[in-house]
Amino acid sequence: KRGTILRCFAKRLGLWLFLPLYGRLGEFARSGRGSSLFGLRWGWLEGGGDLGKKEGLAVVLGTPTATPPKWLGDRSPKILPGDREGRRRNFGGRRHYCFSSPPYREKTARILALLTKRYGRHPAGVGFQVEKELGCHGTVGCYCPNWRGAFRGWLRVKNGKIDALNAAWETVFWNQTNRDLGEVELPHLTGAEANPTPLLDYYRFALNLGRAYNCFQVNLLWNNAPGRFFTHNFMGFFNDLDPFALAKDLDIAAWDSYPLGLIDQMPLPQEEKVQWARTGHPDVAAFHHDLYRGVGRGRFWVMEQQPGPVNWAPHNPSPAPGMVRLWTWEAIAHGAEVVSYFRWRQAPFAQEQMHAGLNRPDFQPDVAFFEVQRVAEELSALPIPPAGCAPVALVYDSEAAWVFEIQPQGAEWNYLTLVFSFYSVFRRLGLDVDIFKPGADLGGYGLVVVPSLPIVRKEALEALSQADGLVLVGPRSGSKTENLQIPPELPPGALQALLPLKVVRGESLPPGLLEEAEGPWGRFALGVWREWVETDLPPLLRFTDGGGILFRRGRYLYLADWPSPELLFALCQSLAEEAGLHPRFLPEGLRLRRRGPLVFAFNYGPEVVEAPAPPGVRFLLGNDLWFPKLSS
Amino acid sequence: KRGTILRCFAKRLGLWLFLPLYGRLGEFARSGRGSSLFGLRWGWLEGGGDLGKKEGLAVVLGTPTATPPKWLGDRSPKILPGDREGRRRNFGGRRHYCFSSPPYREKTARILALLTKRYGRHPAGVGFQVEKELGCHGTVGCYCPNWRGAFRGWLRVKNGKIDALNAAWETVFWNQTNRDLGEVELPHLTGAEANPTPLLDYYRFALNLGRAYNCFQVNLLWNNAPGRFFTHNFMGFFNDLDPFALAKDLDIAAWDSYPLGLIDQMPLPQEEKVQWARTGHPDVAAFHHDLYRGVGRGRFWVMEQQPGPVNWAPHNPSPAPGMVRLWTWEAIAHGAEVVSYFRWRQAPFAQEQMHAGLNRPDFQPDVAFFEVQRVAEELSALPIPPAGCAPVALVYDSEAAWVFEIQPQGAEWNYLTLVFSFYSVFRRLGLDVDIFKPGADLGGYGLVVVPSLPIVRKEALEALSQADGLVLVGPRSGSKTENLQIPPELPPGALQALLPLKVVRGESLPPGLLEEAEGPWGRFALGVWREWVETDLPPLLRFTDGGGILFRRGRYLYLADWPSPELLFALCQSLAEEAGLHPRFLPEGLRLRRRGPLVFAFNYGPEVVEAPAPPGVRFLLGNDLWFPKLSS
Amino acid sequence: KRGTILRCFAKRLGLWLFLPLYGRLGEFARSGRGSSLFGLRWGWLEGGGDLGKKEGLAVVLGTPTATPPKWLGDRSPKILPGDREGRRRNFGGRRHYCFSSPPYREKTARILALLTKRYGRHPAGVGFQVEKELGCHGTVGCYCPNWRGAFRGWLRVKNGKIDALNAAWETVFWNQTNRDLGEVELPHLTGAEANPTPLLDYYRFALNLGRAYNCFQVNLLWNNAPGRFFTHNFMGFFNDLDPFALAKDLDIAAWDSYPLGLIDQMPLPQEEKVQWARTGHPDVAAFHHDLYRGVGRGRFWVMEQQPGPVNWAPHNPSPAPGMVRLWTWEAIAHGAEVVSYFRWRQAPFAQEQMHAGLNRPDFQPDVAFFEVQRVAEELSALPIPPAGCAPVALVYDSEAAWVFEIQPQGAEWNYLTLVFSFYSVFRRLGLDVDIFKPGADLGGYGLVVVPSLPIVRKEALEALSQADGLVLVGPRSGSKTENLQIPPELPPGALQALLPLKVVRGESLPPGLLEEAEGPWGRFALGVWREWVETDLPPLLRFTDGGGILFRRGRYLYLADWPSPELLFALCQSLAEEAGLHPRFLPEGLRLRRRGPLVFAFNYGPEVVEAPAPPGVRFLLGNDLWFPKLSS
Structure with a gap:
């Protein structure tokens, strides 16, 4: 029976079987009996491969470097990372290696050589997942002596002479x-706060090392397993590594979607955490789908989809009935090529x-299994058109996250x-969003938003200059140079070319200090951050003390304040209308997403509501009442 | 005058003079003038012994190993423990030694030999308190190299071959x-979380070492001071060491009762902390009396009774007038053989x-002194019958605490x-409780409750099978194997023999996510934890979404949810009635406890209330109005 | 234009140009080209000096020892401090040196010799600021081996024989x-809490080292730059070093006034933090002015006055318009000789x-610039009389802060x-306050308050005995001996001579446990701390349970409880009236301060209010309506 489902997944849903290789490197080098033991593992892998052949599955092989074996750390203790507190981390857990470690590079080459020698041309293999959630558990940075040496080397290349670095x-x-x-x-371990510029360079260097390590693996695999694609599973609300940079060397971006697990990590008030505890926040998966579709230059997967309660959040509720189906359709609506569930079976240890997992520890199908089966059936009856462009573009920058984390x-x-x-x-306005890194072509978008971009490089300025639509730039944009200093012309720095x-x-x-603002769209109470602006432009919105909040020249707008949701809603609605994007006002739990001519509608709320569909529309799935949790 | 009181204590209240030896090992080995100095200390001790003789006191001698002297740590730095952060702890404070340290074992043998040589047959000596609050200040575990070696050795014995351990x-x-x-x-110091099974083995090994160290002392004392009993003072809300296991080698369990100090450590809402700030929670001392009576196989003492404000809690209020008298009577009502007060005199340094203390730093009697004097007088007029069995048995398991701390x-x-x-x-139902470890004989009890028992060993199952009364098993029972894995048959694992x-x-x-439940006893809002159950048994209580909460076969019940106090009250009241235990509903601050034909009634509340005594009952102490704080 | 202002500051406001030398030591010893590079820096300094000459400015030179250069730490790693966690701190940040380090003393001598050789007799130089915010960032204490050795040496001098120390x-x-x-x-790093007496000695020793290092610099400068005065910039709400002790070797005390930055560090309810977020608490700057005027034996400066948002608090709001003017006048009203602003220009890096700063990163004057300019103009028209004595004296003791921090x-x-x-x-009563260390002469004050003085030395007792006015002594006074023990006669110890x-x-x-008190001044709900008192004196205020709160003999009063603001207000008002000090009741945001015949009135609130000035008074600045923020 499970065979059928699996084939069904494979054939109809386009589900790919992902065989994680975690923890399989260890046995490899056992002196004396290594090969036979390892052979056992190979055999297990081959089971997967054979299944692939029999069921028509294609296999994506993960590289096993996230968990170096004990003996390797014993033999080369320097592969173990140093933490911010100045200690060498212990073996145990995972990701216990330093990106900069030469012996670990060597061992990586060795295990990948063995892997590709055996499976590089296996007929069931189609691609590789390089590593696994790179940087998880705060492991992007390291504070070991080898890392320090590498940092110095990188600085030499970046700055040349020491005087340039000092400057x-x-x-x-x-x-x-x-x-x-x-x-x-x-x-680290400084008595008073460290200089922010070296801190930013530390983030950049860590990204550089992470990218280099990814490239190193890609090159080795490319040479020995030709024709396979490369992907990596990124994480939610994670910016320690810039995914746009890492994905330059990948074919497809993937991410691990845990809508309930992420709730506890979001800065939501407790009552909203409770409200969305069993559904996830209606925008959290969608946001990451859009982000990683951008990262993957249009191609993305969900590599791990949460199928039930997880184990790692402070609280781990069970998804509301139907949520796994809803999450899967939401991913498909956003253009996911594959939705893969983690895990196939709940491991009892x-x-x-x-x-x-999709299956319980006792090998019986769990709730999600049947929901996925239903999606597979629905999918088989519904041709899915390619995903097109959204009406709104959002500029997203990991470096901005670093700058504001540092200061x-x-x-x-x-x-x-x-x-x-x-x-x-x-999302509340019913408008789809594409997400880009700074510098990407913004042509064709009716509305471009830049929530905040402290460091504006030449290519970013150019892209904004050449945007066709309205461009809304948020607070603290252009507030720093590349060296994390205040620009001589003051913020918004280079953006002054567009916004005088x-x-x-x-x-x-x-918290609690709010100031009253008034303008054509109503009254707003604003907090968190405020700026004072000198300009000849008349403010479109003012504080009651007269200070300007919003300025406009031509199609460019600058927002000089941390916006409340109400202000943001009013402002973006107005801009979207001006841009001819036909925004609507969706009720709290409802969301829309288009894929070609199809409109998907999702109900994250607890009530049945009427579908706001125009008369005469054809319902392919569901009907004109939106039941929780999904209609389309 | 104080001599009279002391004799009064000794003769009437059965008060034992406990001479703590903390801090007396230090001078012992001073090169050159060791013996004379040490003699000084012996002299001080002898004062106590003489007092014992003169006043008819019997002396319980504490062993002084909780505070190794400075020179010992200097000579053998490895006796100092390693902390979880990877650092060697400094001398200073107390409990600065590692259970696994061979030189510390040696020195322990040496000081105990000297102690018993001098006092082993002293006529005033009746027993030993072995060590002091073993494991206090988080000192059960250690992370030094010697401990690691010992852990490996223990694992070798437990698992035999490495493959067994890996499995x-x-x-x-x-x-x-x-x-x-x-x-x-x-x-420890792993980058991501460590495997829970080694963590559980770490707890078990620590218990093993703690027990071994206790045994080591008991054996040495036994050989050189024949006929003395052994006790140890356990702590409140403390599970790092399993007291049942440790007490196997002791004659009497004792504990240190700080009802006010414990308030800040309990997970109570702030308003309840304020409500009980001067009385202690009405069940906190009672619970530990029952626990340690079980641990001591019927015999327990209060070794340290709080006599006034203490120093170690975040807030240290003064007990309400009469509380020391009430606490003492509560202990006696629960079967305490001795109530000893810590300290005799408040040390001014x-x-x-x-x-x-009972006495102020200026040697004047403090408030508690007079309250204890009154109890002594009351006791002299009141013959105390032996404590019998309670109607309710509760199964308590330190290992369960470890499992849930780990995951x-x-x-x-x-x-x-x-x-x-x-x-x-x-307690609110007016029913006394006996507390047992898993596997203890539960025969004769009308009602047995197992709040949660994740690991169900063979003997525990057998004891539950052979219980005579109703048996209520709480959530997550049977949810783990001995290796902290999910049992192949799924939870409640071995308990499925009783509960299909x-x-x-x-x-x-x-917090804040509550689900509505409905059943014969009313409506309840439940949170924290919920389970889904597959069974042919019809649920006795359901969530409004249909999910079952309570299941019953014969006299066995399974509760598939974290119970709210209201649900627990309704359920246990119903079960107690079915079992013929005649529960009542006591007002908030009132509590009852039986000892033979005597019924003790305690009023922890601020108001005078009428005693709910049947007509014709004889009041031995107090009258039919329950004044705060005590009547009987 | 800026030249004018600067001269205006210099001539009219008495503004001194302070040239911080931070970070200038580094280049000094570069092998080979040290002198020329250093010369560059000298050159920059000379710019300041020349400016001084040209504009008539006098220069206060800061010594540059807060930031040892990298090469020095590399050559002598032991100058870097050890932290409480047992780690050597890294270079980076500031204050990365240990007071006890001999090589750092050497280098200090060297750089000061070079400094004074070049500038010791420069005509523009008038004084030195020795070091900078000594002890900032928790750097008073160190835990390195050298510090430990020095601590032992100090203990030897203090105690003589080891038996004295043990006692x-x-x-x-x-x-x-x-x-x-x-x-x-x-x-440190003890498993259980350390003995409080060594902890107190550790604080004392740290003060001793801090003083010694300050003296060391003062002596070097004194010898090589005769005739200059010495000052140091102390901090707000900082007691790790006793400023009274340190200032014995200084001519003038100075402090760094950040009224908004300090708000987040004060234990105020969030709503009050919001209320004063843009003005600072109306008493916080005033308190420190009075404190450091006392520390400086009448002479104090504001060395760093906050001129706008700062960078180091959790939240950094912009001051309300006019606040820099108000803060400056408040300082002058309290007797400040100089108000200097930090910084001249906002550094963009x-x-x-x-x-x-007073100037923006783009060299344009910022808001504060114009406010300061206005003060300078106002000052030029207003002769400022010398500051006289206040009617109330407050006894302040850093050692008390240590005692209560320890226990x-x-x-x-x-x-x-x-x-x-x-x-x-x-302040609410409209009464000015002088602040003294224990032992200072309290003669002439109508009212003396001692909020709490746990350790009462002979000179403190004597000063209190010889006070002329009413003396109110707060809870826990006299509760400890110099060795942090309970005095044999019980608290208030030596004060029993005055208060039997x-x-x-x-x-x-x-929190939340409040007890009702009743007396002639009303009813009060009191929490935090309560004492029980044995005395023949009748209590002037009682709890409803009969316990006494306030006792009086002659002109001495003892308060046996942590006072609520309401109780304190009622009590101090009554005492002030008795003492003939004519207290008033000022509205929430209003404050008064006298300097000679001038009365300054400050409005920290958001509303315009009428000045409570007697008829016929002459308004020198402002008028009879108190506009926010300032009138006088």
């Missing part, structure tokens, strides 16, 4: 001047034993919160 | 396989200078909270 | 006895790039909170 970091402040690159320390200036300022509040507004104004002061406000 | 821990997950036992690491799965799941909520309900049902899913809920 | 510390408790001074450990006994007990609540009450009573018990209360 870039302005080490004259607090007497931080280095006499040569061999003196540079990693920015070790760290993740409380992580549900938030106000405890409530959080880049992802700001971005997510922009994104959510468009100067931000002469910024302030952060404590 | 028991399922090290295949995240590639944690060890090639031999010399590779096993202590589970060092860490505990703000810890009140709570929901931030609010706490074993002691659950146990205490069961216990409290019976399968728990196919569990979920944890965030 | 002073009562090491018999928990067997902490040391056999010789070479055994003494620093009190490094850690403090978001710290506003708070109740989580809410905080010395600064208590002192500040006393101080605030007098014994405190026989103290308790701390959890």
Whole structure:
């Protein structure tokens, strides 16, 4: 019976069987009996491969480097990472290696060589997942001596002479001047706060090492297993590594979608956490689908879809009935090529034993199994057109997240919160969103939003200059140079070419300190962050003390404040109308998403509501009443 | 005058003079002048012994190993423990030694030999308190190299070959396989969470070492001071060491009762903390009396009774007038053989200078002195019958606390909270409770409750099978094997022999997410934890979505949810009535406890209330109005 | 134009140009080209000096030792401090040196020699700021081996023989006895809490080292730059070093006034933090002005006045319009000789790039610039008389802060909170306050308050005995000996000579536990701390349970409870009236301060209010309506 389902998944839903290889490197080198033991594992893998052949499945093979074996750490203790507290991390857990470790590079090459030698040309193999959730558990950075040496080397390439580095970091402040690159320390365990510019360079260097390690694996696999595609499973609300940069060397972006697990990590009030505890926030999966579709240049998968309660959040509720079906359709509506569920069967042991699967530990199908089966049947009856462009473009920048993490200036300022509040507004307005990195072509979009872009590089400015639609730029944009300094012309720096104004002061406000603003769209109480602007442009919105909040020249607008959801809604609605995008106002739990001529409608709320479909529309799935949780 | 009181205590109240020896080992080995100095201390001790002779006191001698002297740590730095952060702890404070340290064993033998040589046959000596609050300040576990070696040795004995260990821990997950036992690491400082099975083994090993150290002392004392009894002072809400296991080698269990100090450690809402700030929660001392009476196989003492404000809680209020008298009577009502007060006199110096005593720092009697004097007088007029069996048995398991500490799965799941909520309900119902470890004989009890027992060993199952009364089993019971894995037959595992049902899913809920349940006893709003059950048994209580909460076969019931106090009260009242136990509903601050034909009634509340005594009853102490704080 | 302002500042406002030298030591010793590079920096300094000459400015030179250069730490790693966690701190940040380090003393001598050789007799130089915010970032204490050695040496001098030390510390408790001074450990990383007496000695020793380092610099400068005065910039709400002790070797005390930055550090309810977010609490700057005027024996400066949003608080709001003018006048009203603003221009780089200045990063004057200009103009028209004595004296003791930090006994007990609540009450009563260390002459004051003085030395008792006015002594005064033990005669110890009573018990209360008190001034709900007193004096105020709260003999009063603001207001008003001080009741945001015949009135509130000035008074600045923010 399960065979049928599996084939059904494989043939109809386009489900790919992903065989995680975690923890399989260890046995490899056992002295004396290594090959036979390893052969056992190979055999297990071959089971998967054979299944692939028999059931018509295609196999994506994960590389096993996230979990170096014990003996390797014993033999080369320096592969173990150093933490921010100055300690060498222990074996145990996972991701216990340092990106900069030469012996670990060597061992990586060795295991990939063996892997590709055996499976590189296996007929069931179609692609590789390189590594696994790179940077998870705060493992992007390392503070070991080898990392420090590599950091110095990278700085040498970046800066050339030491004087250039001292100038870039302005080490004259607090007497931080280095006499040569061999003196540079990693920015941790300092008595007072470290200089923000080296901190930003530390993030950049870590990204560089992460990318290099990914490339290293891709090149090895490419050479020995030709014709396979490469992907990686990124995470939710995670910016320690820039996914756009990493994906340059990948064919497809993938992400791991845990809508309930992510609830506890979002800065929502407790009552909203409770409200969405069993459904996930209606925009959280959608946001990441759009983000990683952008990261994958149009191609993305959900590599791990939550199928039930998980084990790693502070609270792990069971999804409401139908949610796995809804989440799957939401992914498809956003253009996912594949939705894969983690895990096939709930493992009854070790760290993740409380992580549900499609099947229970007793090998019986679990709730999600039947929901996925239903999607597979629905899919078989519904031809899915390719995903087109959205009407709205959002510019997203991991570097912005770093800048504000390093110098938030106000405890409530959080880049992802700001971005997510922009994104959510468009969901409530019924408008689809495409997400781009700074510098990407923004042509053809009726409305472009830049929630905040502190460092504006030349290509980003050019892309914004050449945008066709309205462009809304958020607070603190252009507020820093590439060296994390205040630009000489003051913020918004290079953006002054488009927006002739100067931000002469910024302030952060404590929770509860709200100021009244008034304008054509109503009255708003604003907090968190406020700027003072000098400009000849008349403000479109003012505080009651007269300070301007919103400025416009031509199709460019600048928002000099942290927006409340109400302000953002009113403003974006107005801009969307001006841009001819026909925004609507969806009730709280309802969401729309288009894919070609199809309109998908999702009901995350607890009530049955009427579908706001125009008369005469044809319902392919569901009907004109939106039942929780899904109609389309 | 004080001499009289002391004799009064000794003769009438049965008060034993406990001479703590803390801090007396230090001078022992001073090169050159050791013996004379030490003699001084012996002299001080002898004062106590003489007093014993003169006043008819019997002396319980504490062994002084909780505070190794500075020179010992200097000479053998490895006796100092390693903390979880990977650091060697400093001298200073107390309990600064590692259970696994061979030189500390040696020195322990030496000091005990000297102690027993001098006092082993002293006529005033009747017993020993072995060590002091073993494991206090988080000192059960250690992370030093010697401990690691001992852990490996213990694993060798437990598992035999390395393959057995790898299988028991399922090290295949995240590639944690060890090639031999010399590779096993202590589970700390890992980048991601450690495997829960080694963590559980770490707890077990720590218990093993603690027991071994206790045994080591008992054996030495036994050989050199024949005929003395052995006791140990356990703590409140403390499970790092299993007291049942430790007490196997003791004659009498004792505990240190700090009803006010414990308030801040209990997970009570702030308003309840304020309500009971001066009285202690009405069930907290009672619960521990019952627990340690079970631990001591019927024999227990209160070794340290709080006599006034203490120094170590975040807030240290003064007990309400009469509370020391009430606490003493509560202990006696629960079967305490001795109630000893800590301390005799408030020490005006060092860490505990703000810890009140029976006497003030200026040698004047403090408030508690007179309250104890009154109890002594009351006791002299009242023959106390032996304590009999209670109508309700509660099964308590330290291992359960470990399992849920290692994998709570929901931030609010706490074993002691659950146990205490069961216990409290019976106090409100006016029913006495006996507490047993899993596997103890439950014959003769009308009602047995098992708040939660994740690992059900053969003897535990057998004892439950042979119970005479109704048996109520709580959530997550039988949910794990001995290796902390999900049992192949799913939870409640071995308990399926008694309760034919399968728990196919569990979920944890965030605070504020409550689900409505309905049944014969009313409507309840339930949160924290919910299970889904597959069974042919009809549920006795359901959620409004149809899910079953309570199942029954014969006299066995299974509760598939974290119970609210209201549900627990309704359910236990109903079961108690069915069992013929005549529960009543006591007002908030009132409690009853029986000892033979005597009924003790305690009023923890602020108001005078009428005694709910049947007409014609004789009042031995107090009258038919319950004044705060005590009547009987 | 800026030249004019600067001269205006210099001539009219008495503004001194302070040239911070931070971070200028680094380049000094570059092998080979040291002098020329350093010369560059000298050149920059000389710019300042020349400016001084040209504009008539006088220069206060800061010594640059807060930021040792990288090469120095590399060559002598032991200058880097050890933190409480047992780690060596990294270079980066600032204040990365240990007070006890001999090589750092050497280098200090060297750089000061070079500095004074070049600038010691420069005509523009008038004084030195020795170091900078000594102890900032928790850097008073160090836990490196050299510090430990120095601590042992200091203990040897203090105690002589080891037996004296053991007795002073009562090491018999928990067997902490040391056999010789070479055994003494620093009190950190202990498993259980460390003995409080060594902890207090650790604070004292740290003060001693801090003083010694300050003296060391003063002596070097004195010898090589004769005739200059010495100052140091202290901080707000900071007690790790006793400013009275440090200032013995200084001519003028200075402090860094950040009224908004300090808001987040004060234990205020969130709504009050919001209320004062843009103005600062109306008493916070005033309190420190009075404190540091006392520290400076009448002479104090504001060395760094906040001119706009800063960068280092969790939230950094912009001051309300006019606040920089108000803060400046408040400082002058309290007797400040100089108000200097930090910084001249906002630096666009490094850690403090978001710290506003008088000038913006683009060299344009910022808001504060014009406010300061206005003050300068106002000042030029207003002769300022010398500051006289206040009617109320407050006794302030850093050692008290240490004692209660070491053993708070109740989580809410905080010395600064208590002192500040006393101080605030007098501000609301319209009464000026002088602040003294214990032992200072209190003659001539109508009312003396001692919020709490746990350790009462002979000179403190004498000063209180010889006070002329009413003396109100707060809770826990006299509760400890110099060795942090309970005095044999019980608290208030030596104060019993003035107040014949014994405190026989103290308790701390959890938040929400309030007890009703009643007396001639009304009813009060009191929490946090309560004492029980034995005395023949009749209580002037009682709890409803009969316990006394306030006792009086002659002109001495003892308050046996943590006072609520309401109680404190009623009590101090009554005492002030009795003392003939004519207290008034000022509305919430209004404050008064006298300087000679001038009365300054400040409005921190948002509303315009009428000036409570007597008829016929002459308004020198402002008028009879108090506009926010300032009138006088």
